[in-house]
Amino acid sequence: MINLIADILMAAGALGAGAYCLVLSRRLSRFTDLETGMGGAVAVLSVQVDDLTKALAEARKASSGSVGQLTELTKRAEESAGKLEVLLASLHDLPEPDTSTPRPTVKRRRRTVRGEEQEAA
Numbered sequence: 156m157i158n159l160i161a162d163i164l165m166a167a168g169a170l171g172a173g174a175y176c177l178v179l180s181r182r183l184s185r186f187t188d189l190e191t192g193m194g195g196a197v198a199v200l201s202v203q204v205d206d207l208t209k210a211l212a213e214a215r216k217a218s219s220g221s222v223g224q225l226t227e228l229t230k231r232a233e234e235s236a237g238k239l240e241v242l243l244a245s246l247h248d249l250p251e252p253d254t255s256t257p258r259p260t261v262k263r264r265r266r267t268v269r270g271e272e273q274e275a276a
Contacts, residue, residue, distance in 0.1 A: 187194045
C-alpha cells in the first residue's frame with residue numbers, strides 16, 4: 156500500500172517536472188526568437204554597434220583633418236599678429252599731427268529734385 160502511494164506521488168512529481176520543462180522550453184524559444192524575442196534585440200543592437208563604429212571612424216578622420224587645418228590657421232594668425240605688432244610699434248615713431256591749424260571743413264549741398272524726377276520717384 157505504501158508502495159502504491161509512493162508510486163503515485165512519484166508519477167505526479169514526474170508529470171509536474173515535465174510540465175515545468177515544457178513551460179520553460181516555450182519561454183526559452185520565445186526568448187531566443189530572432190524576430191520578436193531577445194535574439195532579435197541582440198541582432199538589432201549588433202547592427203547598431205557596427206553603424207556606430209563606422210560613424211566613429213569617419214568622425215575621427217574628419218577631426219584629424221580639422222586639427223591639421225586649425226594648426227595651420229593658428230600659425231598664420233600668430234604670424235599676422237606679429238606683423239601687426241611691428242606695424243603698431245612703427246606708428247609710435249610717427250610725428251604727432253599739427254593741431255594748431257584747423258582742418259578744412261567740407262560743405263555738402265543737396266541736389267534739388269525737378270518736378271519730372273519727383274513724379275517718377
